[in-house]
Amino acid sequence: MAGFGTNDIKGREKEDEGDKNSNTLESHVVIRTEGEEVGQSSSERDTIHRSGSRPQLDLSKAAIQGNFEERDPAILLPNQSDDLSHLALDIGGSLIKLVYFSRHEGQSIDDKRKKTLKERLGISNGSRRSYPILGGRLHFVKFETNKINECLDFIYSKQLHRGGMDARIWNPDAPTNESSVVKATGGGAYKFADLFKERLGVSLDKEDEMNCLVSGANFLLKAIRHEAFTHMEGQKEFVQIDQNELFPYLLVNIGSGVSIIKVDGDGKFQRVSGTNVGGGTYWGLGKLLTKCKSFDELLELSQRGDNGAIDMLVGDIYGGMDYSKIGLSASTIASSFGKAISENKELEDYSPEDISLSLLRMISYNIGQIAYLNALRFGLKRIYFGGFFIRGHAYTMDTISFAVQFWSNGDAQAMFLRHEGFLGALGAFMSYEKHGLDDLMVHHLVERFPMGAPYTGGKIHGPPLGDLNEKISWMEKFVRKGTEITAPVPMAPPGTTGLGGFEVPSSKGGTLRSDASALNIGVLHLVPTLELFPLLADPKTYEPNTIDLSDHGELEYWFTVLSEHLPDLVDKAVASEGGTDDAKRRGDAFAHAFSAHLARLMEEPAAYGKLGLVNLLELREECLREFQFVDVYRSIKQRENEASLAVLPDLLMELDSMSEEARLLTLIEGVLAANIFDWGSRACMDLYHKGTIIEIYRMSRNKMQRPWRVDDFDVFKERMLGSGDKKPCPHKRALLFVDNSGADVILGMLPLARELLRRGTEVVLVANSLPALNDATATELPEIVAEAAKHCDILRRAAEAGGLLVDAMVSSLDGSNGNSSSVPLMVVENGCGSPCIDLRQVSSELAAAAKEADLVILEGMGRALHTNLNAKFKCDALKLAMVKNQRLAQKLIQGNIYDCVCRYEPVS
Numbered sequence: 001m002a003g004f005g006t007n008d009i010k011g012r013e014k015e016d017e018g019d020k021n022s023n024t025l026e027s028h029v030v031i032r033t034e035g036e037e038v039g040q041s042s043s044e045r046d047t048i049h050r051s052g053s054r055p056q057l058d059l060s061k062a063a064i065q066g067n068f069e070e071r072d073p074a075i076l077l078p079n080q081s082d083d084l085s086h087l088a089l090d091i092g093g094s095l096i097k098l099v100y101f102s103r104h105e106g107q108s109i110d111d112k113r114k115k116t117l118k119e120r121l122g123i124s125n126g127s128r129r130s131y132p133i134l135g136g137r138l139h140f141v142k143f144e145t146n147k148i149n150e151c152l153d154f155i156y157s158k159q160l161h162r163g164g165m166d167a168r169i170w171n172p173d174a175p176t177n178e179s180s181v182v183k184a185t186g187g188g189a190y191k192f193a194d195l196f197k198e199r200l201g202v203s204l205d206k207e208d209e210m211n212c213l214v215s216g217a218n219f220l221l222k223a224i225r226h227e228a229f230t231h232m233e234g235q236k237e238f239v240q241i242d243q244n245e246l247f248p249y250l251l252v253n254i255g256s257g258v259s260i261i262k263v264d265g266d267g268k269f270q271r272v273s274g275t276n277v278g279g280g281t282y283w284g285l286g287k288l289l290t291k292c293k294s295f296d297e298l299l300e301l302s303q304r305g306d307n308g309a310i311d312m313l314v315g316d317i318y319g320g321m322d323y324s325k326i327g328l329s330a331s332t333i334a335s336s337f338g339k340a341i342s343e344n345k346e347l348e349d350y351s352p353e354d355i356s357l358s359l360l361r362m363i364s365y366n367i368g369q370i371a372y373l374n375a376l377r378f379g380l381k382r383i384y385f386g387g388f389f390i391r392g393h394a395y396t397m398d399t400i401s402f403a404v405q406f407w408s409n410g411d412a413q414a415m416f417l418r419h420e421g422f423l424g425a426l427g428a429f430m431s432y433e434k435h436g437l438d439d440l441m442v443h444h445l446v447e448r449f450p451m452g453a454p455y456t457g458g459k460i461h462g463p464p465l466g467d468l469n470e471k472i473s474w475m476e477k478f479v480r481k482g483t484e485i486t487a488p489v490p491m492a493p494p495g496t497t498g499l500g501g502f503e504v505p506s507s508k509g510g511t512l513r514s515d516a517s518a519l520n521i522g523v524l525h526l527v528p529t530l531e532l533f534p535l536l537a538d539p540k541t542y543e544p545n546t547i548d549l550s551d552h553g554e555l556e557y558w559f560t561v562l563s564e565h566l567p568d569l570v571d572k573a574v575a576s577e578g579g580t581d582d583a584k585r586r587g588d589a590f591a592h593a594f595s596a597h598l599a600r601l602m603e604e605p606a607a608y609g610k611l612g613l614v615n616l617l618e619l620r621e622e623c624l625r626e627f628q629f630v631d632v633y634r635s636i637k638q639r640e641n642e643a644s645l646a647v648l649p650d651l652l653m654e655l656d657s658m659s660e661e662a663r664l665l666t667l668i669e670g671v672l673a674a675n676i677f678d679w680g681s682r683a684c685m686d687l688y689h690k691g692t693i694i695e696i697y698r699m700s701r702n703k704m705q706r707p708w709r710v711d712d713f714d715v716f717k718e719r720m721l722g723s724g725d726k727k728p729c730p731h732k733r734a735l736l737f738v739d740n741s742g743a744d745v746i747l748g749m750l751p752l753a754r755e756l757l758r759r760g761t762e763v764v765l766v767a768n769s770l771p772a773l774n775d776a777t778a779t780e781l782p783e784i785v786a787e788a789a790k791h792c793d794i795l796r797r798a799a800e801a802g803g804l805l806v807d808a809m810v811s812s813l814d815g816s817n818g819n820s821s822s823v824p825l826m827v828v829e830n831g832c833g834s835p836c837i838d839l840r841q842v843s844s845e846l847a848a849a850a851k852e853a854d855l856v857i858l859e860g861m862g863r864a865l866h867t868n869l870n871a872k873f874k875c876d877a878l879k880l881a882m883v884k885n886q887r888l889a890q891k892l893i894q895g896n897i898y899d900c901v902c903r904y905e906p907v908s
């Protein structure tokens with residue numbers, strides 16, 4: 001449909017009138033679940049959501065209460081917290097790497113509704129793992145080895161040596177275990193054992209370094225989706241690792257020295273070679289030759305260098321010509337530092353920049369070459385490079401990649417790891433028994449990039465700041481200091497010439513992002529309750545994002561959309577927390593944090609792994625949560641729900657007076673029309689100033705004209721109603737992924753759900769676990785359904801059967817009580833708090849509900865267009881959305897804003 005003219009819409013006063021007339025939800029609330037927001041003080045709500053992502057999935061309290069019959073493992077065994085280890089170390093020649101685990105208080109809403117639901121879905125008992133996976137977070141921190149005292153202070157301040165602060169949060173009476181044991185690897189585990197004992201009273205349990213490197217690498221390659229990447233000529237590309245073809249591979253760890261390991265499987269490896277010319281050589285020699293004070297300074301110098309001033313090039317020997325017969329260009333380095341012998345110059349006559357670059361190239365190239373030769377020795381094609389020498393530095397990676405590519409004629413591939421320097425520490429962490437990490441799968445891990453590490457220059461450790469005040473004041477300091485965070489990472493292509501030579505890197509004068517602000521690895525959230533959505537036709541090829549943000553134009557467009565939305569979002573966020581000074585400070589901090597993330601990603605889109613809209617939109621919500629904005633759109637949602645519930649009875653009556661066929665069309669039309677209530681869309685927000693909810697809804701419905709831009713309604717209708725005399729059998733169970741609040745869910749999806757129920761199909765409403773924009777959450781839905789059920793027998797009976805109406809439930813219309821024989825209407829949480837959905841990581845509840853489902857209905861722009869438009873399912877799928885963005889409409893459906901998509905994909 002075309003745009004909405006102002007003529008269509010009446011003045012704003014109407015809305016207020018409508019508000020006065022409508023019943024408020026609060027006055028009708030019947031069920032109130034534990035932990036529910038209604039009526040809670042904001043501080044109570046904070047506690048519930050403070051833990052950030054997906055707390056509902058983490059049923060820690062249930063486990064704490066000792067109900068070992070429950071399947072949900074989440075965070076478990078608080079009383080055994082002494083057995084659970086929280087810290088592992090890799091103490092190397094140059095750096096100390098720490099991996100530590102923190103548990104966070106999850107929200108458990110184990111109410112009656114959930115219990116009934118679990119019974120229905122058959123997930124109440126049995127199949128507990130023998131070793132529960134822990135729910136919590138893995139943090140990565142590093143220190144310089146020569147500043148070991150800083151490291152000891154850090155461990156002490158976080159009490160990590162005592163099993164962590166968390167242990168006492170769970171069990172305040174837990175004795176502090178003075179003789180605790182911490183897993184450690186690297187030479188320092190021996191060298192500093194006494195110091196750890198003396199200062200912290202802990203014994204270091206030494207683990208073999210190679211073993212740790214390998215198990216760390218294997219864990220990363222198996223459990224993290226976007227861990228490994230190639231880096232050629234400035235281009236970073238993530239590689240999808242086929243788990244069946246993971247082994248064998250060559251692992252090259254470039255620390256102070258270099259270890260080269262052939263890996264054949266878990267625990268199956270051989271250190272086949274190594275070289276003493278490694279990261280320590282670059283840093284050591286570089287320090288002597290340039291007087292640099294830090295590794296980063298040295299690396300930064302290299303970016304402004306011209307190694308041709310020191311290196312003897314092929315051209316220098318051949319009078320400026322290539323030696324093309326053997327494939328060497330004039331710019332190929334014939335002899336690193338070779339020029340220094342023929343010139344009558346002293347060290348001071350060479351620039352530190354040139355020296356640093358010569359050194360970097362010499363060492364990187366040499367390691368690349370030795371790595372390749374070893375790969376050749378064993379016929380290996382995949383070479384993974386780790387170790388902190390790499391430091392995510394584009395030029396280093398390009399040089400190594402070039403060497404491998406050049407010498408192997410393209411046969412072997414150099415790949416790098418995002419957690420490059422933490423392999424050993426992760427391996428040491430893995431060596432604890434009983435942590436259950438071996439069972440972890442890709443879908444159990446969510447990586448988050450919190451703001452608030454101390455980015456102050458110089459310090460290389462960057463523990464995330466847990467305390468909100470600390471975070472905000474850091475953010476304020478940062479804002480005063482300037483743009484340290486957003487300073488560009490030098491990513492300029494190195495200008496490789498081919499033929500074994502390199503031109504001088506073209507990036508000039510850029511400062512290297514300080515190590516602590518590199519922010520390219522986040523905190524790994526372990527969420528054991530996440531699962532792969534079982535109805536995906538082919539999980540291996542599934543890609544949630546529809547739009548490819550590696551297209552720079554797209555990236556820029558969506559970044560602009562998000563930036564422009566920010567001021568309004570901050571206003572709403574601050575208002576949602578009462579507009580207090582504290583809320584304003586948090587609002588400011590949020591705006592800066594989110595802008596900094598955007599700026600970071602704009603410079604280096606792949607910094608946080610492969611980037612898509614699903615990540616960007618979730619990042620925004622996560623960032624709000626980080627600054628404790630619990631539910632920004634709460635009052636908007638409530639107002640829209642109230643207005644919509646008030647007109648629901650009329651709508652249901654209207655529907656009931658129609659023929660089956662007309663009704664089905666009206667229902668689908670209703671869903672599409674009501675999808676206009678989206679507070680994430682700029683165009684829609686502008687629209688809301690022009691009319692009341694009900695007016696906009698009516699107008700939207702009046703404008704629904706078929707054919708829609710994508711219109712598979714007739715095929716869907718045939719599947720639902722049959723044709724001629726043939727009545728098809730109804731679907732057994734439909735999953736309805738709902739979107740937005742108010743009209744969208746109440747006047748759109750609920751009536752559709754009711755129709756399915758009427759036809760004997762069980763309905764599962766799938767809603768967000770956490771708030772995102774104005775999306776209804778799974779905790780809000782039962783109340784909404786309860787209200788709707790007051791006006792509708794079908795909904796009431798189904799809701800009762802699905803356990804949605806509990807205790808002193810609505811006084812039923814027909815006076816009957818108790819369980820009816822109706823097919824059930826259920827509500828499950830989807831496991832996320834974003835306007836989009838990545839079906840590789842959904843709640844276990846949803847995964848269980850999906851097993852019996854034969855129809856999936858995805859609704860809304862976020863879940864059906866930005867993500868999943870191209871997703872294929874093992875069952876029938878209906879994708880419904882109104883496109884509320886002009887550019888997207890053009891791109892996806894060659895249409896216009898407010899056009900509609902009704903895509904039906906029957907299982908073949």
Ligand SMILES: Nc1ncnc2c1ncn2[C@@H]1O[C@H](COP(=O)(O)OP(=O)(O)O)[C@@H](O)[C@H]1O
Binds near residue numbers: 096254256283
């Ligand atoms: N901030 C830093 N300080 C010192 N060295 C660093 C730093 N960042 C990167 N490096 C490089 O990383 C190397 C150490 O890598 P790492 O994998 O930690 O090995 P090790 O276990 O031998 O300490 C150093 O020799 C240096 O080349």
Ligand SMILES: CC(C)(COP(=O)(O)O)[C@@H](O)C(=O)NCCC(=O)O
Binds near residue numbers: 886
């Ligand atoms: C965030 C959204 C995906 C939510 O849409 P919904 O799923 O509610 O239909 C959408 O509002 C969106 O893409 N907004 C940004 C584009 C714009 O403002 O035009």
Ligand SMILES: [Mn+2]
Binds near residue numbers: 739740835860862
């Ligand atoms: Mn939405």
